[in-house]
Amino acid sequence: MGTSPTQVMAFPSIKAIVRDNGTAEVVVAGNSRIVPAGESLQDLRNNALALVVGEAQTLQRPVRVQIEDPEGHGELIVHPDNKIESVSYESRTARRRAEAPATTPETVAPAVIETTSLTAPEPAPQPAETAPVPAAVADSQPGPPAAPEATEAAVEEPAPTRRSLKETSFLVSAPVLEPATQGWRGALTRLGIRMNPSDEELSEREDIRTVSQHWPGPRTIAVVNRKGGANKTPTVVMLSAILARYSGAATVAWDNNESQGTLGWRTEKGSHDRSVLDLIDSSTELLSPSTNAAEIAKFVHHQTADKFDVLRSDENEEGDHEVTAEEVDIAHQVLTRYYRLVVMDSGNTARAANWRRMIDHTNQLVVPVTAIEDRAEAARLTLQTLESRGGHDAELARNAVVIVSESTDAKRSMSGDALKRAKDEAERIAKGFEPFVRTVVRIPYDPALVNGPIRYEALQPATQRAWLAAAAAVADGF
Known part of the structure; x- marks a missing residue:
């Protein structure tokens, strides 16, 4: 006979939190456990649930877990045999849509028109019903010649790129080694002559x-x-x-x-x-x-x-x-x-x-x-x-x-x-x-x-x- 969700104890309190910055944690009875990193948010979710399954296996019974991630929040029942049941779930996208006011003509943002050259004349916008002019016909139409310098510059100029902040760090200094406390090295340190610890002391540390x-x-x-x-x-x-x-x-x-x-x-x-x-x-x-x-x-x-x-x-x-x-x-x-x-x-x-x-x-x-x-x-x-x-x-x-x-x-x-x-x-x-x-x-x-x-x-x-x-x-x- 299976266990209904209402029969599953809420103790210990378990939360699985996945963040959009690529980190996650599982909090069991107030004790935080860092979730191993993954290549995607889904990997983080899977790793977090693996920790919760381990908790269920330790307790040898189903457990409740509150889930919180960038896409929504809710409650699951996690069983020791990896079976997972959803008690409730609310999508953040659905909630944002429900809370957003209806769009009116007055609130529609104006269209943004991008140009590739400041000197080229701006073409008049065509009506939506007008078919595009074939290239052969366009070439025969009278009009000012194209500016080759501006066109060439627009094609050759590379788009600006930015590196991810995850690729760098300002923490490049090695940790400071505490001075020796044991043996003669420790004795000299206490006399004011700073000495590094011996291999034996480092092994003990x-x-x-x-x-x-x-x-x-x-x-x-x-x-x-x-x-x-x-x-x-x-x-x-x-x-x-x-x-x-x-x-x-x-x-x-x-x-x-x-x-x-x-x-x-x-x-x-x-x-x-x-x-x-x-x-x-x-x-x-x-x-x-x-x-x-x-x-x-x-x-x-x-x-x-x-x-x-x-x-x-x-x-x-x-x-x-x-x-x-x-x-x-x-x-x-x-x-x-x-x-x-x-x-x-x-x-x-x-x-x-x-x-x-x-x-x-x-x-x-x-x-x-x-x-x-x-x-x-x-x-x-x-x-x-x-x-x-x-x-x-x-x-x-x-x-x-x-x-x-x-x-x-x-x-x-x-x-x-x-x-x-x-x-x-x-x-x-x-x-x-x-x-x-x-x-x-x-x-x-x-x-x-x-x-x-x-x-x-x-x-x-x-x-x-x-x-x-x-x-x-x-x-x-x-």
């Missing part, structure tokens, strides 16, 4: 710029490895912290374990005990147009230092509920209404319904692995499983980011040989994944990631820098 972006529409990251102890939960926490800190975008870390996960144990607890099951039970209220954004705080646990929220899995020891695929859809719909970025922790069963539905919603796949053989093999099998399914799953596997962390066991022994073996093993595993995925990033050992709640500021500087590079690699996939 580029990573910061990458993770600070805002992307059109929500983005979902899935962190997966079918083997426990592969560093999934610390990866979720670190990616969420860095993306939230630098971009300022509303970010949530979601423990999508089919039963009980550990994300809640490694993060800060709020003033309540609610979990994903409570959010699913309240989804109707949370998706209501009358519900304000602050209501989501009843169900998530805010990380006061790292600026992201956590949606915990069910931690009831007596509970036996397993999250279904339908419940993943509901929770994802709620979270993408309130958050720009969703980072999903996962269980260890790639065949579970909630695990597979998580993949359906994923924009970027992240596969963490510690530098231990069985963890690496589990990561390989996880990627192989997705690749064998084809389509969206295989594309995620090919564009995955693999994050290799050094083994904690070797670090605890503090043996020089053990430390070298750990680094060598991490390098071997990283190189082994490189031909099969988009990016591989290595993370050094850090005791702040081993036990207890994880805080970004507690990490060593080298570890912070490594995780920034990992987050930039993830953001590159958006």
Whole structure:
């Protein structure tokens, strides 16, 4: 049974604006998304509607969109399957004709007569009924001879041309490079000797710029490895912290374990005990147009230092509920209404319904692995499983980011040989994944990631820098 236009919610408010200057934007709930340029206004309209279809697919329901362009304005219903229905439309041409006063003889503008020479006599206008005089007859008619100089000048003089203002720009200066702030170059800058940043500092600035972006529409990251102890939960926490800190975008870390996960144990607890099951039970209220954004705080646990929220899995020891695929859809719909970025922790069963539905919603796949053989093999099998399914799953596997962390066991022994073996093993595993995925990033050992709640500021500087590079690699996939 289809959905009638009256049943389609007006939330979120969506506007598609196409301008005659060749620009367009789609505004969703007050957030503007620039529409990719095209060769024509129709290309802009098509690109704008593609963004609206993406919003409908994210919400998994039809959406209303107010359209505004040089030819008219109106309202459409856009469905996730690209079906588009017109609710209303008013042409600007029709409206101008309706509003224009009737033309009277007094308001008719006089005709403009163009001449090619100021010296040539102006011929008398012929009546409309008079047939044109044949050339042979005209040549025989008496009259003043034509002025050859004036005729020749009129033919040879080229018409004036103008270049488009789009072809030029007065903004030709390169952006000013900010002086160094790190290392000895930064020290000299603070002493009054301006120094350019090093290559390392420029690389860090580029990573910061990458993770600070805002992307059109929500983005979902899935962190997966079918083997426990592969560093999934610390990866979720670190990616969420860095993306939230630098971009300022509303970010949530979601423990999508089919039963009980550990994300809640490694993060800060709020003033309540609610979990994903409570959010699913309240989804109707949370998706209501009358519900304000602050209501989501009843169900998530805010990380006061790292600026992201956590949606915990069910931690009831007596509970036996397993999250279904339908419940993943509901929770994802709620979270993408309130958050720009969703980072999903996962269980260890790639065949579970909630695990597979998580993949359906994923924009970027992240596969963490510690530098231990069985963890690496589990990561390989996880990627192989997705690749064998084809389509969206295989594309995620090919564009995955693999994050290799050094083994904690070797670090605890503090043996020089053990430390070298750990680094060598991490390098071997990283190189082994490189031909099969988009990016591989290595993370050094850090005791702040081993036990207890994880805080970004507690990490060593080298570890912070490594995780920034990992987050930039993830953001590159958006």
